[in-house]
Amino acid sequence: MDEFGSIRHWTNGRQSGELLHGQGVVLGIGDDAAVVEAPPGISGALQWVLAVDTMVESVHFNEATMAEADVGWKALAANVSDIAAMGGEPRHALVSVSAPGAWGPARIRRLYDGLYACADHYGVAIIGGDTTSSPAQLVVAVTVVGTVEAGKAIRRSGAQPGDAVFVTGPVGMAAAGLHYLLAAAALGGGQFVPPADAAAAGTAALVQAHRRPAPSVRAARMLAARGTVTSLNDISDGLSSEAWEIADASGVRLLLRESQLPVSGSMAVYARSKGINPLEWMLGGGEDYVLLGTMAASDAKAAKAALMEAGLPMYLIGEVEAGPAGVDMIAEDRHSGHRAEQEKRIPIQKKGYNHFTD
Numbered sequence: 001m002d003e004f005g006s007i008r009h010w011t012n013g014r015q016s017g018e019l020l021h022g023q024g025v026v027l028g029i030g031d032d033a034a035v036v037e038a039p040p041g042i043s044g045a046l047q048w049v050l051a052v053d054t055m056v057e058s059v060h061f062n063e064a065t066m067a068e069a070d071v072g073w074k075a076l077a078a079n080v081s082d083i084a085a086m087g088g089e090p091r092h093a094l095v096s097v098s099a100p101g102a103w104g105p106a107r108i109r110r111l112y113d114g115l116y117a118c119a120d121h122y123g124v125a126i127i128g129g130d131t132t133s134s135p136a137q138l139v140v141a142v143t144v145v146g147t148v149e150a151g152k153a154i155r156r157s158g159a160q161p162g163d164a165v166f167v168t169g170p171v172g173m174a175a176a177g178l179h180y181l182l183a184a185a186a187l188g189g190g191q192f193v194p195p196a197d198a199a200a201a202g203t204a205a206l207v208q209a210h211r212r213p214a215p216s217v218r219a220a221r222m223l224a225a226r227g228t229v230t231s232l233n234d235i236s237d238g239l240s241s242e243a244w245e246i247a248d249a250s251g252v253r254l255l256l257r258e259s260q261l262p263v264s265g266s267m268a269v270y271a272r273s274k275g276i277n278p279l280e281w282m283l284g285g286g287e288d289y290v291l292l293g294t295m296a297a298s299d300a301k302a303a304k305a306a307l308m309e310a311g312l313p314m315y316l317i318g319e320v321e322a323g324p325a326g327v328d329m330i331a332e333d334r335h336s337g338h339r340a341e342q343e344k345r346i347p348i349q350k351k352g353y354n355h356f357t358d
């Protein structure tokens with residue numbers, strides 16, 4: 001059973017709707033974050049948005065790929081990204097750390113340097129957590145608490161035929177950064193040894209994308225306020241996997257245009273230098289922590305202009321069509337330089353990071 005099948009197997013339909021309703025649950029398991037009614041004393045105009053994400057040494061990072069502070073930054077950023085993916089505002093965080101002997105106080109303190117840097121950047125208050133020992137590897141789990149205007153959380157399930165498909169940043173850079181860091185570590189016998197050649201120049205941005213993702217909170221808040229966004233998902237497992245999640249949840253087909261996908265020049269140059277098709281990382285690499293969404297086509301250009309005005313990127317990358325649920329891509333016509341007379345439509349598999357494989 002794969003990761004998503006396992007979650008369904010453990011949880012599907014195991015609590016009564018009555019209990020969930022009684023506890024104010026608006027949206028439970030199955031989206032980027034849960035949504036819960038705020039007690040009337042807090043503010044009837046808001047709902048809580050709650051999510052947890054975990055980072056495990058050797059699975060999400062190792063000594064060669066991330067410094068301690070990077071682990072702290074990314075552990076919180078991954079959570080902040082899930083709140084953004086609901087259109088919410090991140091506010092509080094609880095941090096659970098399970099540390100083996102190799103992670104002494106000085107290293108954990110540096111992890112917290114990164115956590116606090118990310119927390120300060122996004123205006124999140126770290127309000128508690130938990131600490132245990134661990135037999136071998138570091139585990140850090142962050143729970144984030146945010147808010148959203150009542151009834152306005154943006155789910156994965158609202159995409160409508162005719163909507164425009166967008167992303168809020170380039171994809172594939174984090175995967176390229178990971179490839180570069182692992183390759184450099186292989187050269188250095190486990191330690192990161194920066195190659196001294198010219199090709200290394202363009203890789204700084206890739207390494208930064210892998211180590212210090214910058215979730216699209218401002219973009220999400222601006223987009224959510226327009227009231228025209230119909231679905232939203234953050235890209236942790238890969239563009240194709242997240243597009244499938246929207247397609248499945250909404251019962252629609254997402255049509256992506258290869259020529260419109262935001263390619264980072266340094267990512268494409270690095271990929272080709274390794275004989276890898278950049279599209280592989282763009283569709284299946286993951287850890288981009290930008291947003292993929294759909295919105296009313298009539299507002300898409302104005303939304304893009306408004307974000308651009310605020311210095312925030314937004315790329316219109318395709319359209320939503322009526323089902324059956326799935327994802328297609330119109331392949332770029334590299335030879336003629338302009339649109340081929342017969343567009344080449346390729347079905348895109350749900351290929352991304354999966355913690356358990358079948």
Ligand SMILES: Nc1ncnc2c1ncn2[C@@H]1O[C@H](COP(=O)(O)OP(=O)(O)O)[C@@H](O)[C@H]1O
Nearest residue numbers: 007010011028029030031032033053082236237
């Ligand atoms: N062990 C678990 N128990 C209960 N719910 C879970 C568990 N693992 C994941 N979920 C829920 O399943 C959904 C999908 O999780 P995940 O794929 O990790 O989301 P994301 O990629 O947005 O972080 C989310 O709603 C999450 O809260």
Ligand SMILES: Cc1ncc(C[n+]2csc(CCOP(=O)(O)OP(=O)(O)O)c2C)c(N)n1
Nearest residue numbers: 053058059060061062236237285286287353
């Ligand atoms: C050492 C190392 N190997 C592999 C990866 C790649 N990787 C690990 S987890 C992951 C996907 C994102 O993490 P996940 O726990 O699935 O986050 P979520 O979907 O819950 O937000 C990827 C691409 C990595 N970051 N570091």
Ligand SMILES: [Mg+2]
Nearest residue numbers: 032082234236
């Ligand atoms: Mg998510």
Ligand SMILES: [Mg+2]
Nearest residue numbers: 052053054236
């Ligand atoms: Mg998760």
Ligand SMILES: [Mg+2]
Nearest residue numbers: 236237353355
């Ligand atoms: Mg995942």
